[in-house]
Amino acid sequence: MNGTLAIRSRLVAFPDGVREAAVLVRDNRIVEIAEYGARLSATTDTDLGELALLPGLVDTHVHVNEPGRTEWEGFASATRAALAGGVTTICDMPLNSLPVTTSAAALRDKLAAAAGQCAVDVAFWGGAVPGNLAEMAPLLEAGVVGFKCFLIDSGIPEFPPLSRAELRTAMKALAESGAAMIVHAEDPAEVHEPAGPGYDAFVASRPPVSERRAIETVVGAAAATGARAHVVHLAAAECAALIGAAKAAGIALSAETCPHYLFFAAEEVPAGHTEFKCCPPIRYAPNREALWRALTAGVIDCVVSDHSPSAPALKDLASGDFRTAWGGIASLQIGLPAVWTVARRRGLSLADVARWMSVFPASLAGLPAKGRIAVGCDADLVAFDPEASFEVRGAELRHRHPLTPYEGRTLTGRVARVWLRGTEVSPDDEPQGRLLRRGGGEIG
Numbered sequence: 001m002n003g004t005l006a007i008r009s010r011l012v013a014f015p016d017g018v019r020e021a022a023v024l025v026r027d028n029r030i031v032e033i034a035e036y037g038a039r040l041s042a043t044t045d046t047d048l049g050e051l052a053l054l055p056g057l058v059d060t061h062v063h064v065n066e067p068g069r070t071e072w073e074g075f076a077s078a079t080r081a082a083l084a085g086g087v088t089t090i091c092d093m094p095l096n097s098l099p100v101t102t103s104a105a106a107l108r109d110k111l112a113a114a115a116g117q118c119a120v121d122v123a124f125w126g127g128a129v130p131g132n133l134a135e136m137a138p139l140l141e142a143g144v145v146g147f148k149c150f151l152i153d154s155g156i157p158e159f160p161p162l163s164r165a166e167l168r169t170a171m172k173a174l175a176e177s178g179a180a181m182i183v184h185a186e187d188p189a190e191v192h193e194p195a196g197p198g199y200d201a202f203v204a205s206r207p208p209v210s211e212r213r214a215i216e217t218v219v220g221a222a223a224a225t226g227a228r229a230h231v232v233h234l235a236a237a238e239c240a241a242l243i244g245a246a247k248a249a250g251i252a253l254s255a256e257t258c259p260h261y262l263f264f265a266a267e268e269v270p271a272g273h274t275e276f277k278c279c280p281p282i283r284y285a286p287n288r289e290a291l292w293r294a295l296t297a298g299v300i301d302c303v304v305s306d307h308s309p310s311a312p313a314l315k316d317l318a319s320g321d322f323r324t325a326w327g328g329i330a331s332l333q334i335g336l337p338a339v340w341t342v343a344r345r346r347g348l349s350l351a352d353v354a355r356w357m358s359v360f361p362a363s364l365a366g367l368p369a370k371g372r373i374a375v376g377c378d379a380d381l382v383a384f385d386p387e388a389s390f391e392v393r394g395a396e397l398r399h400r401h402p403l404t405p406y407e408g409r410t411l412t413g414r415v416a417r418v419w420l421r422g423t424e425v426s427p428d429d430e431p432q433g434r435l436l437r438r439g440g441g442e443i444g
């Protein structure tokens with residue numbers, strides 16, 4: 001952008017609370033936070049009034065799937081959906097693309113696929129799999145923000161899980177860098193074949209104890225290596241006790257949950273509706289309540305989408321069989337209103353939402369200029385109407401495929417305008433997203 005931009009709002013979501021303010025932007029960055037009515041000499045002066053101003057969301061858990069499975073989701077569609085949903089930075093998962101991002105050469109393929117297509121800024125997780133230890137340093141050097149691994153079958157053969165010993169070895173290799181190992185924490189010894197095709201049988205096949213045992217493994221590895229560990233998509237609220245205790249003991253552990261675990265409950269999943277299938281599963285209403293308490297208490301650190309669509313045929317909607325359907329929920333564009341709809345009802349504030357969906361994810365990915373409305377940060381900003389409500393229609397979303405469990409749900413909160421590094425952008429614009437490395441510099 002040229003010149004300066006002032007944005008004023010009665011409801012600016014700072015990390016420590018919501019208050020009225022004016023945000024002054026110059027050369028892509030926030031340069032001053034002033035009183036709402038302050039005299040500012042800006043080239044453009046925008047008063048949002050009662051529209052809230054949020055830091056752009058940082059979604060550290062997005063499966064873009066390009067190259068290789070672009071028919072599931074790709075950079076063009078995913079980043080436009082992100083932008084429409086107020087997400088100004090995504091971190092791409094190392095699966096389910098082909099190749100998976102487990103080598104520096106595979107990262108180069110990713111970067112080539114993403115170049116010029118991204119409507120928001122994009123960073124990349126590398127993958128830790130058996131046998132790729134020697135690729136971890138080159139991947140970090142090439143710009144990944146950290147590593148993702150599984151402790152259970154990932155669903156695709158190209159991305160096998162680590163054993164307990166391999167997890168420790170990989171985390172030891174990572175310790176000095178400060179980058180996080182993010183872990184899909186389900187223990188295969190506690191997971192079994194579902195007894196039938198229905199949803200209750202599916203939930204029973206992946207019980208809370210499978211998450212608890214796997215998180216014990218992660219806690220052990222973090223304590224033994226000093227490396228930073230992060231539990232992705234926590235679904236079993238009982239694990240909050242274990243996570244809280246590990247944190248209190250000084251172990252470098254954090255955890256995320258996802259909008260679908262906070263919004264839906266197993267009791268509400270209609271028979272045969274496999275668009276609700278994900279792993280670990282959406283559990284029962286008392287668990288959802290306990291997840292909200294753990295999030296409010298700060299034991300769960302953040303909320304990110306785990307946007308993971310597939311080709312519609314793989315969801316097995318015709319049979320409605322939860323045993324064979326692909327597991328993965330599409331929600332990138334609607335995570336913010338889904339979380340806000342419930343948070344608002346619970347008396348929580350937009351500052352809480354910003355902490356969960358912007359501030360913490362930015363720090364997890366090592367992107368210090370992202371996720372906060374603060375002097376020196378990138379001017380990634382979202383004007384958000386906290387009172388507007390709308391009905392979700394999958395066909396109107398920018399996701400590659402319309403299928404989403406939020407179909408027909410009424411959500412509160414609407415993204416009105418988005419600024420990426422100080423420039424107002426919309427999904428149909430020429431894409432202006434950058435590819436980011438850990439630390440925030442551009443890759444390449």
Ligand SMILES: [Zn+2]
Binds near residue numbers: 061308
């Ligand atoms: Zn995922």
